[in-house]
Amino acid sequence: MIWFRRLAVAALVLCTGVVVLGAYVRLSDAGLGCPDWPGCYGHVGVPSAEHEIARAEEKFPERPVEIHKAWKEMVHRYFASTLGLLILVLAVMSRFVAEAPKRLPWALTALVIFQGILGMWTVTWQLKPFVVTAHLLGGMSTLALLLWLYLLSRRPSTPAAAPTREREFRSERHVALSIAAAPASHEVAPAITPSGLRRFAALALLVVVLQIFLGGWTSTNYAALACPDLPTCHGSWWPETDIATAFTLWHGLGINYEYGILDARARVTIHLFHRVGAVIVTTVLLLLGFWLWRNGAAPLWRRLSIAVFAALGLQVAIGLSIVKLQLPLGLATAHNAGAALLLLVMVTLNHYAWAQRPRR
Numbered sequence: 001m002i003w004f005r006r007l008a009v010a011a012l013v014l015c016t017g018v019v020v021l022g023a024y025v026r027l028s029d030a031g032l033g034c035p036d037w038p039g040c041y042g043h044v045g046v047p048s049a050e051h052e053i054a055r056a057e058e059k060f061p062e063r064p065v066e067i068h069k070a071w072k073e074m075v076h077r078y079f080a081s082t083l084g085l086l087i088l089v090l091a092v093m094s095r096f097v098a099e100a101p102k103r104l105p106w107a108l109t110a111l112v113i114f115q116g117i118l119g120m121w122t123v124t125w126q127l128k129p130f131v132v133t134a135h136l137l138g139g140m141s142t143l144a145l146l147l148w149l150y151l152l153s154r155r156p157s158t159p160a161a162a163p164t165r166e167r168e169f170r171s172e173r174h175v176a177l178s179i180a181a182a183p184a185s186h187e188v189a190p191a192i193t194p195s196g197l198r199r200f201a202a203l204a205l206l207v208v209v210l211q212i213f214l215g216g217w218t219s220t221n222y223a224a225l226a227c228p229d230l231p232t233c234h235g236s237w238w239p240e241t242d243i244a245t246a247f248t249l250w251h252g253l254g255i256n257y258e259y260g261i262l263d264a265r266a267r268v269t270i271h272l273f274h275r276v277g278a279v280i281v282t283t284v285l286l287l288l289g290f291w292l293w294r295n296g297a298a299p300l301w302r303r304l305s306i307a308v309f310a311a312l313g314l315q316v317a318i319g320l321s322i323v324k325l326q327l328p329l330g331l332a333t334a335h336n337a338g339a340a341l342l343l344l345v346m347v348t349l350n351h352y353a354w355a356q357r358p359r360r
Contacts, residue, residue, distance in 0.1 A: 001099045001153065004090065008150040011086040015146050016340060018079050019139045023336035025076045026219065027329055031127050032258055033069030035060050037120045038077065046070040080119065083142075084112045090149070101152045108145050115142060127257040129220035130249045136216040140209075143340060144347045151351045194353070201353040204288045204308075205346040211277040212339050217247075218274045222260035223267035224332070230323050233272060241269040278319060285312045285342075304349050311342045 025031060034040035041047050041056035046067055053065045091105035118135040125131055218224055227233035245262065246269035255261060262270075285308055292305035315338035322331050 001097055004093050004097050004100050005150065005153045007086060007090055007093070008146065008153055011083060011090060012143070012146045012150055014079065014083045014086060015139070015143045016337075018076070018083050019143055019340050020333060020337045021076050021079060022136070022139060023219075024329075024333045025072050026132065027332045027336075028069070028072060029258070030069035030072040031122065031132070032063065033066060033071070033073035035063040035123065037123045040070050040074050041065065046074055077119070080115070084116065087112050087142075087146075099153075101149060104145065104149050104152065108142065108149065111138065111142055111145065114138065125253060126255065127220070128251075128253075128255075129217065129257060132220040133213065133216040136220075137209075137213060140212055140340065140343055144343055147344055147347050148351060151348065197353045198350075200288055200291065201346070201350045204284055205343075205350055207277075207281050207284050208339075208342055208346050211274075211281045212343065214270075214274045214277045215335070215339060218270050219332075220257075221246075221262055221267060221270055223262070223270040223274075224322065224327050226264065226267035226271040227275070228323070228326070230320065233268060233275075238272070239268055240265055241272065242266045243269055246270045246273070278316070282312060282316060300352060304345070304352070307345045308349070311338070311345045314338050315342055 025033070034046075036042065041052075041060060043052065043056075047053050047056045047065060047070075048067065056065050087105070087108050091109045094100040094102055094105040115135065115138045118131060118138055121128070121131045122135050229235065231237075233239050242263075242265045246266040251257075251261065260267070289305045289308040289312070292301045292308070296302055296305065315335070318331055318335045318338050322328070322335055325331060
């Protein structure tokens with residue numbers, strides 16, 4: 001079980017790197033650095049010799065070889081392939097480690113295989129926004145499930161070892177009973193109830209996931225700079241929009257989506273919805289953080305409250321800086337990393353909120 005847990009940590013760290021590296025590849029316009037899949041211009045690596053480059057450009061005349069972009073894409077593929085292998089090893093190990101979760105590693109294996117298919121379609125369908133956004137969501141889902149797998153692997157599985165989270169919930173219930181029995185003249189902060197926490201945590205996770213989708217849709221449609229000013233957009237609080245065009249998921253095949261195909265109005269619409277989503281996420285998470293801090297009797301909820309505030313503050317600061325500084329590559333990549341961090345905090349909160357549930 002120790003080795004299973006160590007491999008889960010390694011996969012989690014590697015997946016974080018893959019998600020951030022994927023964002024870097026996309027944002028540096030290297031998504032079509034290799035126009036074929038799984039190789040690169042028909043090579044396992046990147047063609048570098050003059051005769052290899054000449055042959056590659058003859059085979060793919062529409063995509064001249066750009067070695068720096070090709071290497072970015074291939075390094076991302078190497079890391080993603082290694083992650084897939086690690087997840088497969090975890091799935092096989094789960095069959096032989098009695099205390100390991102049984103179904104989740106195999107679900108992760110299926111997900112990472114589908115991620116590979118999405119990666120292929122990303123290239124062969126020439127950066128179709130729906131596919132690239134789905135690829136981003138798949139990477140984030142893999143990251144979230146790997147964290148859940150690691151947290152499950154840390155739970156005691158024997159009755160003799162009373163789960164820490166169970167004790168904390170008992171503590172919360174004890175506080176709730178104390179409040180009910182206390183005289184009306186005494187002011188006592190209400191305790192967190194498991195059902196209330198689960199609903200609030202699930203809502204927070206949902207709005208974060210929806211915002212990640214909007215962020216991915218903004219990036220893949222090249223709409224990040226559609227509104228260059230703050231807090232207005234082109235001097236207006238709500239400029240003219242085109243929702244139908246902005247959120248049309250399927251535009252057909254055979255189109256090169258590099259640098260986007262939407263007009264300015266549709267891109268402004270996407271950017272506006274991402275901003276509205278940011279306001280909603282900020283509101284929900286601020287309320288969640290204050291609620292955890294005020295009502296949590298166990299130290300765990302205070303720590304998670306601080307984590308929510310820290311991850312949210314970092315992400316908002318990066319998002320505002322991106323608009324002000326006109327999308328520098330480093331900050332844009334950090335914004336994706338911040339989204340991953342916010343997701344991990346929400347997954348951790350949901351895990352402990354549901355810690356009384358039986359292992360799966």
